[in-house]
Amino acid sequence: xxxxxxxxxxxxxxxxxxxxxxxxxxxxxxxxxxxxxxx
Amino acid sequence: xxxxxxxxxxxxxxxxxxxxxxxxxxxxxxxxxxxxxxxxxxxxxxxxxxxxxxxxxxxxxxxxxxxxxxxxxxxxxxxxxxxxxxxxxxxxxxxxxxxxxxxxxxxxxxxxxxxxxxxxxxxxxxxxxxxxxxxxxxxxxxxxxxxxxxxxxxxxxxxxxxxxxxxxxxxxxxxxxxxxxxxxxxxxxxxxxxxxxxxxxxxxxxxxxxxxxxxxxxxxxxxxxxxxxxxxxxxxxxxxxxxxxxxxxxxxxxxxxxxxxxxxxxxxxxxxxxxxxxxxxxxxxxxxxxxxxxxxxxxxxxxxxxxxxxxxxxxxxxxxxxxxxxxxxxxxxxxxxxxxxxxxxxxxxxxxxxxxxxxxxxxxxxxxxxxxxxxxxxxxxxxxxxxxxxxxxxxxxxxxxxxxxxxxxxxxxxxxxxxxxxxxxxxxxxxxxxxxxxxxxxxxxxxxxxxxxxxxxxxxxxxxxxxxxxxxxxxxxxxxxxxxxxxxxxxxxxxxxxxxxxxxxxxxxxxxxxxxxxxxxxxxxxxxxxxxxxxxxxxxxxxxxxxxxxxxxxxxxxxxxxxx
Numbered sequence: 001x002x003x004x005x006x007x008x009x010x011x012x013x014x015x016x017x018x019x020x021x022x023x024x025x026x027x028x029x030x031x032x033x034x035x036x037x038x039x
Numbered sequence: 040x041x042x043x044x045x046x047x048x049x050x051x052x053x054x055x056x057x058x059x060x061x062x063x064x065x066x067x068x069x070x071x072x073x074x075x076x077x078x079x080x081x082x083x084x085x086x087x088x089x090x091x092x093x094x095x096x097x098x099x100x101x102x103x104x105x106x107x108x109x110x111x112x113x114x115x116x117x118x119x120x121x122x123x124x125x126x127x128x129x130x131x132x133x134x135x136x137x138x139x140x141x142x143x144x145x146x147x148x149x150x151x152x153x154x155x156x157x158x159x160x161x162x163x164x165x166x167x168x169x170x171x172x173x174x175x176x177x178x179x180x181x182x183x184x185x186x187x188x189x190x191x192x193x194x195x196x197x198x199x200x201x202x203x204x205x206x207x208x209x210x211x212x213x214x215x216x217x218x219x220x221x222x223x224x225x226x227x228x229x230x231x232x233x234x235x236x237x238x239x240x241x242x243x244x245x246x247x248x249x250x251x252x253x254x255x256x257x258x259x260x261x262x263x264x265x266x267x268x269x270x271x272x273x274x275x276x277x278x279x280x281x282x283x284x285x286x287x288x289x290x291x292x293x294x295x296x297x298x299x300x301x302x303x304x305x306x307x308x309x310x311x312x313x314x315x316x317x318x319x320x321x322x323x324x325x326x327x328x329x330x331x332x333x334x335x336x337x338x339x340x341x342x343x344x345x346x347x348x349x350x351x352x353x354x355x356x357x358x359x360x361x362x363x364x365x366x367x368x369x370x371x372x373x374x375x376x377x378x379x380x381x382x383x384x385x386x387x388x389x390x391x392x393x394x395x396x397x398x399x400x401x402x403x404x405x406x407x408x409x410x411x412x413x414x415x416x417x418x419x420x421x422x423x424x425x426x427x428x429x430x431x432x433x434x435x436x437x438x439x440x441x442x443x444x445x446x447x448x449x450x451x452x453x454x455x456x457x458x459x460x461x462x463x464x465x466x467x468x469x470x471x472x473x474x475x476x477x478x479x480x481x482x483x484x485x486x487x488x489x490x491x492x493x494x495x496x497x498x499x500x501x502x503x504x505x506x507x508x509x510x511x512x513x514x515x516x517x518x519x520x521x522x523x524x525x526x527x528x529x530x531x532x533x534x535x536x537x538x539x540x541x542x543x544x545x546x547x548x549x550x551x552x553x554x555x556x557x558x559x560x561x562x563x564x565x566x567x568x569x570x571x572x573x574x575x576x577x578x579x580x581x582x583x584x585x586x587x588x589x590x591x592x593x594x595x596x597x598x599x600x601x602x603x
Contacts, residue, residue, distance in 0.1 A: 005303045013307065017124045020314045024120040027318050028272075031113065031259040038252030 040185065040436070044445030051222055051449035052456065056203040059215040063207035069485040072208035072492060073140045073468050079210065079300030083217050084309030087296045087461075089316070090216035090223075092286070094458035095177035095451050097324065098223065102434075103344075103427030105328025106335075109256040111270040116321050118279025120314035122287060126297075127307045129539055130288045135303045140472045141465075142294040142535070149538045151546030152477065157553055158534050159473035162291055163466060165527035167499060170462040171506020172519065177455050178507065181448065183347045184432050193507045196455045201500030204460045204467075205493050212460045213299050219453035226450035227324060229443055230435065234330035237438065239337055241383045247333050250382065253394050254401060256329045259322070281575055282525075285532035291465035331434045336379055338438070342368045343411050344429035352418035360414050368407045375400035459503065467496030522571045526564055529578020530557040536579065537586045545597040548590035549582065556581035 007016040040048075104112050139145050143162065147155030178192040203211055238247050251257050261271045268274075287293050287310070297306040342365050343349040353361060378396045385393055412426070435447045471492040480487065530553045537549045560578045563569065590597070 007304065007308070013128070016307075016311060017128065020120060020124060020311050023315050024318065028117070028260065031318075031322065035257065035259045035261075038248050038257040039255075 040444055040448065041441050043441045044448070047442055047445030048449045048452070051446065052199065052452045055215050055218045055222070055453070056199055056211075056456075058218070059203055059211040060206055062214060063211045066486075067208060067210075067489060069140075069488045069492075071210065072489045073295070073472070074301055075208075075210040075213055075299040077300055077302070079213050079305070080302075081305040081308035081312065083213050084297055084299060084305055085312035086220045087213040087216040087299065088287075088293060088309055088313050089320075090220040090454075090457040091293055091296050091461040092313075092317075092458075093220070093223070093320075093454060094173050095454040096173075098227065098450055098454050099177060099180055099431060100425075100428050101321070101324045102328030102331055103425070103430035105256065105325040106332045106430045107427045110259050110322065110325040110329060111261060113259050113318065113322055113325055114261065114270045114272055114275030115279050116318050117272060117275035118277065118281070119283040119317055121276070122280050122283035123310045123314040125284060126287045127310050130294075130535070131297065131306045131310070132303060133539070134294065134298055135301070135306065138301075139298075141291050141469050142289055143291070143469060143473045146534060146538060147473075147477075150549055154534065154546050154550045154553070155473060157550055158289070158531055159469050161527050161531050161553075161557065162289075163469060165523055166290070166292060166462055166466055167502055168506055169523055170459060170466065170499065170503035171510060172523075173458050173462065174455060174503055175507035175510040177451050179510075180428055180432060181451060183345065184429065184436060185448075190508060193504060196452055197459065197500065197504045197507065200456045200459045200463065201497060201504075204463045204500070205496050208489075208492070209295060209299050209464055209468075212464045213296065215460065216296075216457045219457040222446075222453050223450045224320075226443075226446050227327060230431075230439065230447060231323065231327045231330060233439055233443065234327060234334055234434070237334055237338075238330075239380070242333075246383060247330075250336075250379070251329045251333055254332075254398065256332060278576075281532070281579060282528070285528035285575060285579070286524075289528070289531045289535045291469050292461045295465050295468060296461060328431065331431060334434065334438070337376055339369065339372050341433065342408060343415065344426050344433045346429075346433075348415055348420045349411075352415045352420040355418045355420070357414050357418045361411065364407055364411050364414070368404060368411075371400050371403045371407065375404065463496050463500050463503065466499035467492050470495040470499070522564075522574075525571045525574040526560055526578075527557070529560060529575040529580075530582055532575070533579040533582025533586075536583055541583070541587055544586045544590045545594060547597055548594045549586040551593075552582045552586035552589055555585055 007013050010016040010019065101112070134142065134145060137145060137148060139148070141159070143155050143159040146158045174193055174197045178189060178196060181187060182189040182192045203215065207214075235244060235247070238244075242250070248257065261268060262273075263271050264273060265271075287297075297309055300306075341349075342361075349361070375397055378393045378400065382390060382393050382397075408426075432451075435444055439447065471488060475491050475495065476483075476488060480491070483491075533556060534549060534553050537544050537552070556578050559581060560574050563577065564571075564574065
């Protein structure tokens with residue numbers, strides 16, 4: 001992988017993907033908390 | 040709509056394409072016309088991908104969906120982040136490394152010419168029709184509620200798009216989409232703010248959410264494994280994953296968006312941006328629908344939002360029955376509103392009784408609306424889309440201030456134009472690169488192919504307008520669009536999955552597997568009643584399972600492809 005193809009803030013794309021999945025997991029947890037709070 | 044609204048509407052929908060033409064006018068070579076230049080960065084790619092996916096139906100139908108059934112629909116997007124990561128990790132590096140203009144060009148390099156043409160053909164058929172539906176669906180709703188001529192509305196949305204897409208190619212599509220989606224987000228945020236502001240003053244935002252929750256509108260996540268439930272976490276993860284993988288990995292209208300600019304890094308960040316923001320964005324659009332629902336708990340809604348259809352039934356002699364239902368509806372509404380207004384000051388015990396009453400009145404109102412629909416069907420008034428599609432636009436036209444109304448109608452036009460421009464750009468590119476160049480003029484100049492792509496884009500634009508003009512012959516168009524996608528996407532995705540993951544399978548095996556799968560899906564479509572989302576899984580699964588078998592049994596001696 002060339003230098004200009006590296007992701008910003010993360011050393012590898014694998015870490016960037018893991019970060020995106022972690023954020024998505026947080027979104028789902030927040031949505032579930034929202035469901036429990038208001039249903 | 041008054042004069043201010045028309046000024047806002049036309050200024051918005053004209054300014055963005057004109058700016059785009061000013062920024063991109065020139066004599067591009069083929070690469071620049073089909074893939075843009077290096078000025079297209081990840082932010083533009085991210086917004087462009089978002090704008091392509093979020094067509095007019097998202098902004099017209101989603102709030103109405105939440106109004107009717109709550110926000111559980113959000114779960115349909117749960118598979119998308121995973122699909123986008125697979126696209127980033129597997130699809131994008133290969134497309135970028137091979138410098139292909141279309142996704143189907145890759146099929147030609149990996150398998151053979153006939154497989155490439157099959158993939159491109161399936162895409163052209165499906166998207167050629169879907170492009171017309173993208174123009175028609177908002178046009179039928181806007182023409183109904185605004186009293187505009189349907190064909191004029193179709194040409195207003197379609198004509199501009201054809202003109203600027205033909206002139207500027209991929210770069211203008213990406214550039215205009217960036218501003219169109221910003222207008223859309225600002226417009227939707229304004230509508231959200233006004234809907235909250237218009238709630239009764241003794242209901243705080245938190246109280247309003249509690250009320251919506253008690254009325255069953257805020258169930259965002261459902262972990263149930265009951266297959267009869269329409270939207271669950273599991274169906275969203277699985278079904279959403281396959282649908283998103285086909286759409287983002289194998290549909291040229293999306294592939295062309297993230298390949299724009301030619302940088303692997305920009306493509307990946309643009310897609311990851313969508314993986315992160317899609318769910319929150321859809322949540323806010325659905326929550327806007329819930330706010331509209333709450334608004335109509337205190338302000339009497341029409342018994343049927345699609346008023347032109349309702350009026351047609353009255354003209355056909357069903358007035359007395361409808362008037363009787365409307366009287367019942369008004370009575371239930373007043374009793375429900377009184378119970379709701381008593382809620383903020385009620386004790387805990389009173390609150391439970393009042394909530395039970397509100398639910399009961401809501402169920403009665405729903406029954407009356409169902410009976411109204413039956414009368415409309417009996418009258419042959421024949422609505423072309425669900426009544427919930429008219430909820431949000433009715434709220435906008437009747438309850439938002441002038442100026443904002445013009446902006447929100449511009450939002451619908453911007454969404455139509457951005458989605459349609461991506462589709463036309465992809466249809467023109469695929470016809471030129473996958474059919475015209477290899478089959479008709481293999482060794483012409485770059486300039487010749489740019490001109491050919493422009494003519495083909497224009498031709499597809501006229502096809503889309505023709506489809507939109509004749510679309511009224513088909514029942515429930517929006518549903519038809521979804522079905523069409525599901526019928527063709529599975530086989531196309533299967534071709535790509537075999538290409539990426541089954542290295543030993545070659546052209547003839549995968550070609551005939553895709554033909555068998557597509558034929559079987561079409562037979563199922565015409566003869567069975569299974570849910571249409573399953574066609575996608577069946578088509579894809581058949582290609583992936585049948586191709587290796589055919590390779591082993593019938594095509595063992597096929598030569599390997601140029602690339603593995």
